[in-house]
Amino acid sequence: MSLMKIFDTAGSGMAAESLRLNTVASNLANADSLSGSPDSAYKAKELLFAPTQETDGGIGASNDNAVNNGVRTVGVTESQQPVESHYEPGNPMADQNGFVYGSNVNPIDELVNMISASRSYQNNVEVMNTTKQLMIKTIDLGS
Structure with a gap:
């Protein structure tokens, strides 16, 4: 893998x-x-990722020469966890039975996702910085 491909890979990870x-x-x-109904309650969003694949560009390149160059977003799904219902007949959003519906977002899970995403982003920054330093050292050796 060339050093320039490392920037592409780390950049796609950062994105x-x-x-x-x-x-x-x-x-x-x-x-x-x-919300006033379980169907209109906010449902947690989750991203779907997939590896990007390109050929190595050799003569007669085929799918056998495919290499992973990073990651891409392929879609967004909604969490299938049930939404919470609360009996609040005085709430203006309550349905005819007196229930209001909250989101199915679990704040603890989201904070774990935030920490994980932040660390992964930082790791990709470190990969780019290390690659840059290697390129500079290589140029210095040639001087």
Whole structure:
């Protein structure tokens, strides 16, 4: 793998983790939201990632020569956890039975996701910095 490909790989990881952090922030912002029906209650969003694959560019390159160059976002799903219901007949958002429905966001899980995404982002930054230092040292050796 060339050193320039390392920047592509780390960059795609940083972009993916940035999206993951934004999704976590959105989930946490809606953790205490209420709704009048379980269908319209906020459901936690989760990103789906997949590896990117490119050929190594050799003569007669085929899928057998595919290499993973990073990660890409392939979609967003909603959590299938049930939403919480609370009996609050005085709430203006309550349904005809007096229930309001909260989101299915688990703040503890989201904080764990935030820490994990932040550390992964930091690791990708370190990979880029180390690669940059290696390139500079290599150029210095040639001088």
